[in-house]
Amino acid sequence: MFTKSNLTYIDGRTSILRGVLDKACTIIQKSIPSLNVFLEEVYVGYDGGNDSYEAFHDGERIVINIYAFLPKLVKKNPSQTMVHDFVTVVTHELAHALMPNAGHGPGWRACHMNMIMQVMRTLEN
Numbered sequence: 071m072f073t074k075s076n077l078t079y080i081d082g083r084t085s086i087l088r089g090v091l092d093k094a095c096t097i098i099q100k101s102i103p104s105l106n107v108f109l110e111e112v113y114v115g116y117d118g119g120n121d122s123y124e125a126f127h128d129g130e131r132i133v134i135n136i137y138a139f140l141p142k143l144v145k146k147n148p149s150q151t152m153v154h155d156f157v158t159v160v161t162h163e164l165a166h167a168l169m170p171n172a173g174h175g176p177g178w179r180a181c182h183m184n185m186i187m188q189v190m191r192t193l194e195n
């Protein structure tokens with residue numbers, strides 16, 4: 071049974087995670103402006119009770135399952151690590167969007183790695 075207080079608790083953590091995801095998307099956008107169009111198709115999902123996946127790309131949209139990230143949120147002030155986690159997950163799906171038929175093969179991996187490198191270069195500067 072939900073009480074008002076634990077609903078607020080869940081909402082609070084969810085909005086923190088949304089903020090971290092926004093931060094990650096902004097960093098990706100700054101690093102790789104050509105991905106803008108794809109970043110507009112990133113949506114927040116909350117698949118309550120299901121932490122078996124972090125995100126998916128359905129051929130059109132990228133959906134991030136915020137629920138899967140709740141256990142990682144231990145502090146009220148999320149660490150830089152969480153931003154990096156979201157960067158990894160979002161770029162993973164962006165690579166699928168760019169290479170729809172590549173699966174997790176070498177082409178997809180090279181594409182994903184390339185995005186991560188560009189983001190890292192931006193973060194270093």
Ligand SMILES: [Zn+2]
Pocket residue numbers: 162166174
């Ligand atoms: Zn994948």
